[in-house]
Amino acid sequence: VRSESPAFAAADWGTTRLRVWLLSRTGDVLAERRSDEGLLAAQPDRFAAILEHHLAAMGAPADLPVIVCGMAGARQGWVEAPYVGVSAALGDIFAASVRVPDLAREVRIVPGLAQRDAAAPDVMRGEETQLAGAGLAEGSHLVCMPGTHSKWVRVEDGVVTAFQTVMTGELFSVLSAHSILRHSTGGEAAGVDPGAPAFRSAVLAALAEPAALETRLFRIRAATLLQGTGEADARAGLSGLLLGAEIAACLQRFGHPDRPIVLVASGALRDLYAAALGLAGLSLSSVDADVAVRRGLECAARHAGLIPSGA
Amino acid sequence: VRSESPAFAAADWGTTRLRVWLLSRTGDVLAERRSDEGLLAAQPDRFAAILEHHLAAMGAPADLPVIVCGMAGARQGWVEAPYVGVSAALGDIFAASVRVPDLAREVRIVPGLAQRDAAAPDVMRGEETQLAGAGLAEGSHLVCMPGTHSKWVRVEDGVVTAFQTVMTGELFSVLSAHSILRHSTGGEAAGVDPGAPAFRSAVLAALAEPAALETRLFRIRAATLLQGTGEADARAGLSGLLLGAEIAACLQRFGHPDRPIVLVASGALRDLYAAALGLAGLSLSSVDADVAVRRGLECAARHAGLIPSGA
Numbered sequence: 246v247r248s249e250s251p252a253f254a255a256a257d258w259g260t261t262r263l264r265v266w267l268l269s270r271t272g273d274v275l276a277e278r279r280s281d282e283g284l285l286a287a288q289p290d291r292f293a294a295i296l297e298h299h300l301a302a303m304g305a306p307a308d309l310p311v312i313v314c315g316m317a318g319a320r321q322g323w324v325e326a327p328y329v330g331v332s333a334a335l336g337d338i339f340a341a342s343v344r345v346p347d348l349a350r351e352v353r354i355v356p357g358l359a360q361r362d363a364a365a366p367d368v369m370r371g372e373e374t375q376l377a378g379a380g381l382a383e384g385s386h387l388v389c390m391p392g393t394h395s396k397w398v399r400v401e402d403g404v405v406t407a408f409q410t411v412m413t414g415e416l417f418s419v420l421s422a423h424s425i426l427r428h429s430t431g432g433e434a435a436g437v438d439p440g441a442p443a444f445r446s447a448v449l450a451a452l453a454e455p456a457a458l459e460t461r462l463f464r465i466r467a468a469t470l471l472q473g474t475g476e477a478d479a480r481a482g483l484s485g486l487l488l489g490a491e492i493a494a495c496l497q498r499f500g501h502p503d504r505p506i507v508l509v510a511s512g513a514l515r516d517l518y519a520a521a522l523g524l525a526g527l528s529l530s531s532v533d534a535d536v537a538v539r540r541g542l543e544c545a546a547r548h549a550g551l552i553p554s555g556a
Numbered sequence: 557v558r559s560e561s562p563a564f565a566a567a568d569w570g571t572t573r574l575r576v577w578l579l580s581r582t583g584d585v586l587a588e589r590r591s592d593e594g595l596l597a598a599q600p601d602r603f604a605a606i607l608e609h610h611l612a613a614m615g616a617p618a619d620l621p622v623i624v625c626g627m628a629g630a631r632q633g634w635v636e637a638p639y640v641g642v643s644a645a646l647g648d649i650f651a652a653s654v655r656v657p658d659l660a661r662e663v664r665i666v667p668g669l670a671q672r673d674a675a676a677p678d679v680m681r682g683e684e685t686q687l688a689g690a691g692l693a694e695g696s697h698l699v700c701m702p703g704t705h706s707k708w709v710r711v712e713d714g715v716v717t718a719f720q721t722v723m724t725g726e727l728f729s730v731l732s733a734h735s736i737l738r739h740s741t742g743g744e745a746a747g748v749d750p751g752a753p754a755f756r757s758a759v760l761a762a763l764a765e766p767a768a769l770e771t772r773l774f775r776i777r778a779a780t781l782l783q784g785t786g787e788a789d790a791r792a793g794l795s796g797l798l799l800g801a802e803i804a805a806c807l808q809r810f811g812h813p814d815r816p817i818v819l820v821a822s823g824a825l826r827d828l829y830a831a832a833l834g835l836a837g838l839s840l841s842s843v844d845a846d847v848a849v850r851r852g853l854e855c856a857a858r859h860a861g862l863i864p865s866g867a
Contacts, residue, residue: 328782359778359782360778363783366781367774367775367778368782410778411771411773412735412736412770412774413770415735419731419734420730422734423733424726424730425726456767456769456801456804456805456808457805458767459723459801459802460721460805462723463721463722463723464721466679467670467721468677470670470677470679471670471672471677472677490767490769490770491770494768494770494771497765497767498768498771
């Protein structure tokens, strides 16, 4: 049990999840709360009450400042933190954080990033903070951040120069829940084994022939009907096809990296992407996503002036 | 008003729709009924009652034979008509039709086709009947049959040698209804204008870079946020991406045809595919899907012995 008093609080407020931490001056976790009160559940106008509820439950002082990243800063969120355009240095993004008005407590929301490229428009909110906490050394990095909407990001000497969102997780989810494939995959809830031969062969097939994604999907259903393929293999096949196509498309976009890809992920998703990236012949440097977002929020708190920058 | 008495009845019984016709000995339509009592609504054990209801409403005699194609012959349908494997001559498929047992009336269900290829398993039910009614001349044809699950079929001298299902229509539907893209497309109900520049440019982009499908989808959402793209353009963009990727993948699979592609479609879907296939530089021979299924059912009725083969 720690008796150290917190220097600031931090919140990762996504579309479906909220996590709040009390952190020491050096970024150690003193307390943590997790809830399903994401953007969708917090609508409308309940953001302040939800945040105060979790802070009170952890015994946070009334004047403890809070740094927030994620969808809370979207137009349909709490207070809009307008996108910063790329190229953007990670430190400059945090300096553009927006203070929530009319609160006794200082709460600042980190902006997202926008790629205002007519041919490849793109946005992110939350991943910019994970990037800052990923401990990237100088030089050029290709970062893979898997999720509902995976982000692939080019970072050069601390500057985000380009990125690409891929709806891999959401494709898996909507196809498993709402398409004819649900009769083969048994729904989306059960997991995928990254060691399953069905996953590996689907990743390799998609990497070898990435343009065939649309034609391979129905084969999952046909294999159930004609070959008696089971639900676990069908899920593994769908997941492998989507991940393989994601990796192929992003390597096409960003080029094959000459140093390890930085994989920012946790748990089962990390294991799946590590396996798929390995099948693509890529070497990895793995960063835990939960650690990265906390470190990034600490970095954001310093840049926003919520805690001293020297600590 | 025709007073001719019908020679047989025909039904196209799909997953969501049922159409029943009374037809003359030469295939002229004497009466027609359409309903939403597809496979999903007819479950369980209501097939006979539904069919008799529609036949009675059209005044069909009690001994009029009926030929049926589509999902009614699936395992989860009325009576299973086991798949015929490809390669298969269209006439042989119909000779394998299955009689529904324990009915006073003779009702026969046309089997579907199965491609029992370990690398490309595939199935169809209903399209084999449209193919028979498409009036294909001798020689080799590539046939495109758009729909919820589009079918691309190689037919050589009346023999189906290979086919490929593409879930294009279902992808459009689930992404428009259930993914984050629904906030951009305004749902799936409204149509797509095949002449819209957003449709044309999306088709061309997908044809030029078919491996990038997964990375292009989220740009539809980003374009709404950053560029103010409207719902009609977002729908056109999504439709164009999916159709362009379908065409590119199927040309990769079957090769660029040296004679016109046979497009079997009706209405708005025909217009969309005709535009997209034209952008791919393909020439077309267009067959109305509604006419094709009736002609195919007439052909099936002859092969199944329900009407004389000489007429």
